[in-house]
Amino acid sequence: MKSKYFIIALLAFSIGIISTKAMTIGDCDVLASYKQNSSLDDNTYICKNKEFGTPSGSIYYSGKEDTIKLDNFNAYYFAIYKNVTLDIKNMNNISLLHTDLNKIKVTGSGELRFKESSYVKKVLNGEAVYYYTYKNKVLIDSNNKAYELTLKEFENNYEQIKLDNKIDLEFDITNFTYTQVTDYQLLTPVPVTTEWLNNYIITDLAKKIEDGTGLIKKEEEPKRDEKTLETEQVVFTSSENLNQNYKLEVNDIKEQEVGKQVEKEIVEAKQVQQTPTEKVTTEKQLVSLYDVNVTNNNKKVKMKNGKYTLKLKLPEDAGSYDTYQVIYVSDNGEVKEYIDGYVENGYVVFETTHLSQYGIVGTKSTVEKVSPTKTTSEKTGFIVKLTIPISFIIFSLGLLLFVYKKADFKKTKHKK
Numbered sequence: 001m002k003s004k005y006f007i008i009a010l011l012a013f014s015i016g017i018i019s020t021k022a023m024t025i026g027d028c029d030v031l032a033s034y035k036q037n038s039s040l041d042d043n044t045y046i047c048k049n050k051e052f053g054t055p056s057g058s059i060y061y062s063g064k065e066d067t068i069k070l071d072n073f074n075a076y077y078f079a080i081y082k083n084v085t086l087d088i089k090n091m092n093n094i095s096l097l098h099t100d101l102n103k104i105k106v107t108g109s110g111e112l113r114f115k116e117s118s119y120v121k122k123v124l125n126g127e128a129v130y131y132y133t134y135k136n137k138v139l140i141d142s143n144n145k146a147y148e149l150t151l152k153e154f155e156n157n158y159e160q161i162k163l164d165n166k167i168d169l170e171f172d173i174t175n176f177t178y179t180q181v182t183d184y185q186l187l188t189p190v191p192v193t194t195e196w197l198n199n200y201i202i203t204d205l206a207k208k209i210e211d212g213t214g215l216i217k218k219e220e221e222p223k224r225d226e227k228t229l230e231t232e233q234v235v236f237t238s239s240e241n242l243n244q245n246y247k248l249e250v251n252d253i254k255e256q257e258v259g260k261q262v263e264k265e266i267v268e269a270k271q272v273q274q275t276p277t278e279k280v281t282t283e284k285q286l287v288s289l290y291d292v293n294v295t296n297n298n299k300k301v302k303m304k305n306g307k308y309t310l311k312l313k314l315p316e317d318a319g320s321y322d323t324y325q326v327i328y329v330s331d332n333g334e335v336k337e338y339i340d341g342y343v344e345n346g347y348v349v350f351e352t353t354h355l356s357q358y359g360i361v362g363t364k365s366t367v368e369k370v371s372p373t374k375t376t377s378e379k380t381g382f383i384v385k386l387t388i389p390i391s392f393i394i395f396s397l398g399l400l401l402f403v404y405k406k407a408d409f410k411k412t413k414h415k416k
Helices: 002-013 151-156 158-165 194-200 257-267 376-415
Strands: 030-033 045-047 051-053 060-064 067-071 074-080 084-089 091-098 104-108 111-121 130-134 177-180 182-190 201-203 206-210 213-217 228-230 234-238 246-252 271-274 278-296 299-301 308-313 323-329 335-340 342-344 347-352 357-369
Touching: 074 111, 084 111, 130 151, 151 158, 194 201, 194 206, 201 213, 228 246, 234 246, 234 278, 257 278, 257 323, 257 335, 257 357, 278 308, 308 357, 323 347, 335 347
Parallel strands: 067 084, 074 091, 084 104, 091 111, 104 201
Antiparallel strands: 030 045, 030 074, 051 060, 060 067, 111 182, 111 213, 130 177, 206 213, 228 234, 234 308, 246 278, 271 278, 278 299, 278 357, 308 347, 323 335, 323 357, 342 347
């Protein structure tokens, strides 16, 4: 029993009004008590850097480094003696929360309800009762019990205190640190105020007061009526309403390394097709390349598996192309997909399910007429075809000449 009260005394001493360092049980910077009818019990308290319970149980506490995880955590008393972060998940309740004037940072996705604690301090005949320390050690009597004395009693009993604690100093109160005694079993809750919340709770979660109880909770993000976000280069439209804090972030990456890699891949995809009468050359050029994201308080929001419409603005110097396509580019600069879009009011418009790196590719085809070049077989066939009518003409002329000569011979013979 004596050891129990000694522990309590040490805990109480940690509530320093003058001391420079709060004292706790060993290295216990956080103390939690689970017994519902007492603020402290030897078998039910736990210190930071230890774990208690399981995540699936009704009480779960995990203290590691400066972050304490609370998952369905329920405690009667929860004392924190240094600046820590509470990472909350699911529903958590603390009947009495004592911070020793330290700030608490709260993160996570759950809910935390609590009341501020108040200490009943000991007073004797109108004078405060203190614990005393010398070189960070509690001054104790011959029964290993901490001295609980007023300032006047401490001075009057100093000679005995010197002997019990082996101190070789004449009395000078400035050599000691003293802390007013508190009764841990008479803790009473004090309603939390807005000022208290603002002074001691640091969080991005919603914090408010309900019936004197502090409440920190991750609330559903408000939606905006608008479904469209836009910048000078890109217009983003969602099929669903958007959070009112969402902003569209667009970075031009055409001149960056990823853009140069994509441009090289596209230029090398030049195609040439030739027919007997014409040569068609198809060339592609990277017109623009953007990294498109939606942010909430400067943090990227994963926009996946949605129904979105993106409009990428055509630069004024984009040139004249026959067609435009949209490319989806991976983080390592690989063209993963060509997407068909259409031009509308100076934008290339397309639909997608996610945000990433998108660019515009312009395609232009040039047609060059070519003179037909005849082959040897074609030339031979042409000569053969030409020889037949020429032979016929020569034969016909020869026949006519023969008939004419024969008729002229007969005429000459007849005259003789």
